Amino acid sequence: xxxxxxxxxxxxxxxxxERVLWTGRPRPGxxxxxxxxxxxxxxxxxxxxxxxxxxxxxxxxxxxxxxxVPLAAVAAYLVMGxxxxxxxxxxxxxxxxxxxxxxxxxGLFGHTATSRDIDSIDAVAIEPHxxxxxxxxxxxxxxxxxxxxxxxxxxxxxxxxxxxxxxxRAAFDLLxxxxxxxx
Numbered sequence: 001x002x003x004x005x006x007x008x009x010x011x012x013x014x015x016x017x018e019r020v021l022w023t024g025r026p027r028p029g030x031x032x033x034x035x036x037x038x039x040x041x042x043x044x045x046x047x048x049x050x051x052x053x054x055x056x057x058x059x060x061x062x063x064x065x066x067x068x069v070p071l072a073a074v075a076a077y078l079v080m081g082x083x084x085x086x087x088x089x090x091x092x093x094x095x096x097x098x099x100x101x102x103x104x105x106x107g108l109f110g111h112t113a114t115s116r117d118i119d120s121i122d123a124v125a126i127e128p129h130x131x132x133x134x135x136x137x138x139x140x141x142x143x144x145x146x147x148x149x150x151x152x153x154x155x156x157x158x159x160x161x162x163x164x165x166x167x168x169r170a171a172f173d174l175l176x177x178x179x180x181x182x183x
Contacts, residue, residue, distance in 0.1 A: 005036070010096045011111055013103055022097040022171050026090035026164045027133040030083045031163050050075050062162030095162045097171055103140060104162065118178050126172040134168035136175070 014020070032040075050071050052166040057063040093106030103115040116138060125137040138160040162171065 007096070009094055009105065010098075010103060011147070012122060013105075014098065015100065018098045018100050019098050020098050022167075022174055024095045024165045024167050024171060025164065026093050026162075027131065027166055028087065028091050029088050031090070031129075031164055039078070039082075043075070047075040047079050047123055074141055090164065093163070095165065095171075097174055102162070112180070118175065119182065121175065122180065124175045124179065126168055129164060133164045133166050134172075135161055135163050136165060136168050138175075 006023040006025070010020055010023070038048070043105075050068075054063070054068060057068075089106060093104065095105075096103045097118075100115050102113045102121070103113060105111050122139050124139075127135045127137060129135070139163045161169065165171065170181065
């Protein structure tokens with residue numbers, strides 16, 4: 001993505017003398033993460049057990065909505081809600097690299113902006129995805145960030161990652177060069 005395409009979104013966030021060098025956004029749609037190899041079968045099993053318990057309780061006349069509704073809500077989130085939430089959050093996220101900072105804008109309600117000064121970044125790593133997108137990890141890839149990104153895609157943007165970005169190689173090269181110049 002070229003700096004002029006979405007740079008207008010970031011203009012109100014820029015400091016004096018700061019200019020946008022790169023903008024990007026996460027690839028839209030549903031994404032499967034490595035943790036889904038565990039979570040998809042687990043969530044399917046959870047929903048199946050819940051459905052069997054519901055049928056059994058309904059046949060015996062002992063159905064209590066007190067326990068069924070919360071468990072059904074958890075099952076619905078595990079089976080499909082987390083994918084829909086991730087797609088929604090990625091659809092709202094936008095990233096920019098300026099001559100001074102990395103900025104992420106997005107959020108569930110409204111637009112929340114977070115930024116990190118480039119001078120505070122120790123290292124940058126790129127994690128390619130099979131679909132051609134890549135996640136950019138700022139500093140060292142931290143285990144908690146990886147789990148947060150896998151379980152709740154899009155939520156890791158404020159914690160040091162630009163998640164599932166098309167054109168991440170250009171951003172990686174830009175930040176890597178900046179880090180080399182600083183040393």
